[in-house]
Amino acid sequence: MEVREATPGDAAAASDVAEAAWWASCAGFLDADTVRRVLAEGYTDERLADAFGDSELYTVVAVDGAGVVVGFAIAERTWADTVDLHALYVDPDRWGEGAGAALLDSVIAYARGEECEYVRATAFEGNPVARPFFESQGFERTRTVETPVFETVHEEAVLERTV
Numbered sequence: 001m002e003v004r005e006a007t008p009g010d011a012a013a014a015s016d017v018a019e020a021a022w023w024a025s026c027a028g029f030l031d032a033d034t035v036r037r038v039l040a041e042g043y044t045d046e047r048l049a050d051a052f053g054d055s056e057l058y059t060v061v062a063v064d065g066a067g068v069v070v071g072f073a074i075a076e077r078t079w080a081d082t083v084d085l086h087a088l089y090v091d092p093d094r095w096g097e098g099a100g101a102a103l104l105d106s107v108i109a110y111a112r113g114e115e116c117e118y119v120r121a122t123a124f125e126g127n128p129v130a131r132p133f134f135e136s137q138g139f140e141r142t143r144t145v146e147t148p149v150f151e152t153v154h155e156e157a158v159l160e161r162t163v
Helices: 008-026 032-042 045-052 099-113 130-136
Strands: 002-005 058-063 069-079 082-090 118-124 140-149 152-162
Touching: 002 099, 008 032, 008 045, 008 058, 008 069, 008 082, 058 099, 069 099, 082 099, 099 118, 118 130, 118 140, 130 140, 130 152
Parallel strands: 082 118
Antiparallel strands: 002 058, 058 069, 069 082, 118 152, 140 152
C-alpha cells in the first residue's frame, strides 16, 4: 500500500470510496436519505477536488499495487498543538489490508512535522467501524459531543492521541 499526496485528479475515486464507506459504516444508524444527503453535500467529486487542491489542508490517498485509490485522508492543523483529522475513509472491500493504518501514519507524521502534540478525530457513536479502528491505533476518547446531521442530532466521540 502506497500513501501519496492527493491531487484533484483523485477526487472521483475518493468520492466513490467515501460513498462505499458511508453506506457500509453509517447505514445502520442513519436513514438512507440522510446518507445520500451527506454524500451529495460533502463528498462530491467537486468538493473533494477543491479539498485536494487546498494548500491549507493535508490530503493523502492510499493506492494499491495497481494504482487504484482505496482510501483517503484529509487533515488540518487547527490549533498550535493539534491536527484535526477531518476525514479518513477506506473502501470497505479493502478494510483490513492496512490502508487505514497507512493513511493514519501519514497524518501522524504530518502532525510531527507541524510540531503538534496531538491528532484528534471524531466518530459517530453508532458507527461500528470508526471508533474501534481509532482506538486500535492508540486514540482515546476525550469526550462526547452532540453533532447535528441536518435535522437530527447524533452523539459523536472525540478521540485523541499523542504523536
